[in-house]
Amino acid sequence: MSNYTTLISAQDLAAHIDDPKWVVVDCRHDLMNLAAGRDGYAIGHLPGAVFGDIETELSGARHGPDGAFRGRHPLPEKEALAETLRSWGVDDDSQVVAYDAHGGMFAARLWWLLRWLGHEAVAVLDGGMAAWQALGKPLVTDIPSRPHGSFTVRAPFVPTVTVAEVMDNLENGERIVIDARASDRFRGENETIDPVGGHIPGAKNRFFKDNLQPDGRFKDAATLRSEFAPLVDDPQRAIMQCGSGVTACHNLLALEVAGMPGAALYPGSWSEWVADAARPVATGEA
Template sequence: MHQTLISAADLTAHIDDPAWVVVDCRHDLMNLAAGRGAYASGHLPGAVFADIETVLSGAKNGADGVFLGRHPLPDKDALAEALRDFGIDDTTQVVAYDAHGGMFAARLWWLLRWLGHEAVAVLDGGMAAWEAAGQPLTTEVRTRPRGSFSVRAPFVPTVTVREVLDNLESGKRIVIDARAADRYRGENETIDPVGGHIPGAKNRFFKDNLGPDGRFKDAAQLREELGALIDDPAAAIMQCGSGVTACHNLLALEVAGLPGAALYPGSWSEWVGDPARPVAKGAN
């Protein structure tokens, strides 16, 4: 069972295994049709496509009309239905990939763990690693038998905006922001019209988890780097712009052998939805 990362070589050995499902998670936050278009142009053999906006995220507003962020968590039952359509069973080994260093694939990795599924991994290095290994792409879309995926107890914790707000007073937990430094400091109004970060939050850009080759740094290096920020993973909260790239830091923590951190799903986009919530700017 692969539970964090998988190499292109290991995936190659199982690419036609009916007990494995490969999921293409490519996306572009500035062009929402780009992921599906890229999939149609060429994808890993047998891969299905999971759209970040419509499958791996839920409604942006709650039943009470309150804004929940740009990519709230999907309804668990709706996500489970989509996974069954992908041919995923409770025993299926799932492999997620993208072409963006794992920033979107990690979202599916985390979501499956949220639904109680352990056998899920991210293709280390993504499409670039697959092609560098001399492996083919295809435009063929295979039909898979419908799966029998069931929702079970989650392996991963979450926190609400209320808990993050309460933590400003208690200071019991550390908040780690996965956005780029300019967004964290409040200097990129194109992406974050209300710039800055949650007071007290520390910055760990998700790309810092990767080496020059686009693959994740090894466990020892990640443990050293992340351990310098986080004393106790169980007291850590991961957030980003909308709860997507924060999953990359959560995956890095798992690779490092530092499990237990929580995701704040609404992240910055939900936080600034209420102007009464405080905002900090600049380096922390």
């Protein structure tokens, strides 16, 4: 069996939904209503799916040991995340499928996190819950009971950068920063979400929803490649960021689909960047 490592169609998932080696994770979330994802899961989810909480399981402590603010959704400790995966029944040879109802904006976070832990067989359900239901497939309310998994942490497939490295890049300009937030937030015009608005100086804007077709599925590889090419000449020199390191993973997934791997995630992203007033902020267009 070949692994799914980027996207999986609803049809292909349906063919494996009862496979004991497959683990399906519901990643629904709402930044304005933190209970919405779990409430939605209780109302109805894909058969056999467990729930992955963005706030408590797929993110870590907001403040580091030194007291410094690390952003709204900093990376969890690797072993803590590994134990969460084991509690869901994930083994080293499991195929993991993440889904949401938001075009993959939250499911992509789990996709990236598993690759960060060295697990390659993880994919996002293309089109999410809507694609599943369009096939006439059911939703259920029962909570699955799975045997404890044996997942182990291995070498990461994906790089990260620190806030210090992003700061240094302002001087040397060796890398390009791509911001996945909506254009109004990038320009500094949405104080509801970003009390301190704007973007990292020199950054370019690629709204994560631009990776999607009108039906919520990802654009094809050739289209994504042509759209990213003017922004990213060399993926290994690119840094992806957003508000808090979540939707930046959507751009990283799109780059992977496009055959342009190697870009790094800045996990703290804008929320960490603006926690220190000494860090410069730009507004307006790129």
